[in-house]
Amino acid sequence: MKVAMTVNGQEATADVEPRTLLVHFLRETLGLTGTHWGCDTSNCGVCVVLMDGEPVKSCTVLAAMASGHDVTTVEGMERDGQLDPVQQGFMECHGLQCGFCTSGMMLTARALLDRNPDPTDDEIREAISGQICRCTGYATIVRSVRWAAAHPAQQEAAAT
Amino acid sequence: MxxxxxxxYERATSIDHALELLKSHGPETLLLAGGHSLLPMMKLRLARPECLIDINDLHELDFISSDGDRLRIGALTRHRALAESEEVARHFPIITDAERVIADPVVRNRGTIGGSLCQADPAEDLSTVCGTLRAEVVIRGPDGERTIPMVELHRGPYETTVAHGEILTEIRLPIRPGAGSAYEKVERRVGDWAIAAAGAAVWLDDGRIADAGVGLTAVGLDRGTATRAEEALRGRAPGDDVFAEAARLAAEDCDPVSDQRGPADYKRHLAGELVTRALRRATARALGQESTT
Structure with missing residues (x-):
């Protein structure tokens, strides 16, 4: 079947089997391997991408279900050579160790900050509670998100 | 992998279109809402439908509205919308309690109330909540609509009375005076299914319990609510002795199994304790005395 969606601002069209999961469509059909594939059971959250701005576990969404929607992966976070403040925060505050959970964590953080530009630590922890960091680096992840909240991108800062 | x-795969554009698609496809056709129970089961081949009808575009089924006497919730309403709804929290705090402990926030972005009820998982929380609140569910089929009590929706684990060709469209919760409700769940870790959970609703009138709902999750009270416990509460003044009696009856009437989440005797004990706690909190809320700490 034909699927057509917007991925990181660009139209992506392909012919896929209906059973194709969004995570495999992104990684294999589009070659966007920044989205990771982990537990396959919607528990670990490494496959999180944004669908219409909200985090979803792409191992539990069919590519067909995402057709017609707007998908953002970690490759779409950086704009015109500028890292998203969340990405910058993860660098500044050592928000990653092995990096496996990082793309999902950063996208969930982005969605959180879009709704709530100044979250508390508890709100950050709640937002990422469906995602697992096996390096157990949660403290630095929370710190990284807080850094991003304190350093909004120029256009965001101008808009608020 | x-x-x-x-x-x-088919994508429905309206309820009528979904009904047409159901009619034109065979009995091995399933409706696909959030997909967060169905797709994992399909991956494990525990479910093997020949056709999926995606109903995520049926925005007419995504609503929360009150018409005074009842709160109406569209079947496609996402967990997150329920968790964040002030109207829901005001009338039925038991729903807000439950939504905070269903899976995790990312899963709650997709999962729907209708899907949860139709999945009929014995460990699913909203089924207990809706039974406790005396909900009715609306089911639409080719010949029109029918409304049944929530407790008649499930035939058994993973089986409902929604026939092939029908679609659950709406959940209706009666809004009655003097109400308080609460949900108490114990799980092994955040986001897990319950080891045991209990829902309680009380409707107070002149200092007495005019009516009560008591439900249990994951401990083998597959259909309906703990009716003997509810009976024991009716007409009584709320208090710990009355709650303990209801809890004892509810624990007696459930039938938990020993599994990786714990032995049966522990689950039965837990069920009783959670009924007591839920009744206490439901009553405090009905009286406007809930502690905020």
Missing amino acids: QIPAEFS
């Missing part, structure tokens, strides 16, 4: 078996 877990990939579902082959199936064909």
